[in-house]
Amino acid sequence: MQIISSVVDMRVILREKRSAGQRVGLVPTMGSLHEGHLSLVRKAKKLSDFVIVSVFVNPIQFGPHEDLAAYPRDMARDAELCEEEGVDVVFSPSPEMMYNKSHSTYVEEVFLSKGLCSLSRPGHFRGVATIVAKLFNIIQPDIAVFGQKDAQQVRVIDRMIRDLNFPVKLIICPIVREKDGLAMSSRNAYLSSEERKRATCIYGALCHGQSLYDKGERDAQRLADEIRTLINKQNDASVSISIDYVEIIDYESLERVDKIEKAVLIAVAVRVGQTRLIDNIIIP
DSSP: OEEEOOHHHHHHHHHHHHHTTOOEEEEEEOSOOOHHHHHHHHHHHHHOSEEEEEEOOOGGGSOTTSSTTTSOOOHHHHHHHHHHTTOSEEEOOOHHHHSOTTOOOOOOOOSTTSSTHHHHSTTHHHHHHHHHHHHHHHHOOSEEEEETTSHHHHHHHHHHHHHTTOOOEEEEEOOOBOTTSOBOOGGGGGOOHHHHHHTTHHHHHHHHHHHHHHTTOOBHHHHHHHHHHHHHTTOSSSSOEEEEEEEEEETTTOOBOSBOOSOEEEEEEEEETTEEEEEEEEEO
16 A cells, blocks of 8 residues: 655556556545544445545635644554555645645535535535545546535535536445444544533434334424434533534435425534534435
8 A cells, every 4th residue: 555645646656547447436534534434445445446545634624713733633543544444545645735825726516515514614615625626636536435424515526526527426325333323423532421422312313303204204393303302402511512403404405395205314413512513314
């Protein structure tokens, strides 16, 4: 396995692989890899001949008061995990390599990115779309593998691929969860032991919503209210739990629905202590 930080070096290697007819798979990450990321790597290996994992903490998708400086980083461990999984290249450029001091070009999707996480993280999806577009341009993968946990991100990237005619097939993999249901996330490392226990209420509330749907409930507002109630019950003096949003939206358009008549996304964002966690399920 190679670790490459140069765009030029990355392109040289890829030119050789493509001339040999190899299919290139990309797994974009911000590092601090966990089993969720590794499940994406395994999918990429099944669908391509040459697998690249990008490890880059993208500064332009963080707001001025967000956790860019504190975001967990462990390149040595990430490289070790990638090598164990048979990754061919870890692409780990510096911020200076990806963004010139006078950088002034950005990619912005303006419809799917306007609700949910963008309300509390303005500019976040412009940063996401820009870095993914840059990675697509540098690596020119045949497939790119993302996880369903970042549901809005996946929809934004899917739309960007369509609208900008990127010759990339988007592969979306299911959320990987801990044994107690908590969605795997690099930010879980921020949680104290008590916060970690309380955070399981998020998936528990989503499962309750699924159960109500299975019993015949189709009113989106009632389902959302039930989910909010269960999560809010975990808020007390010992652990602060506050809801950023609970939304039931059309999976394709990400617009709110009043009645569940086709596939919808139940998406939540919750602050447990100081840590913002997101999760979702698709029903039916």
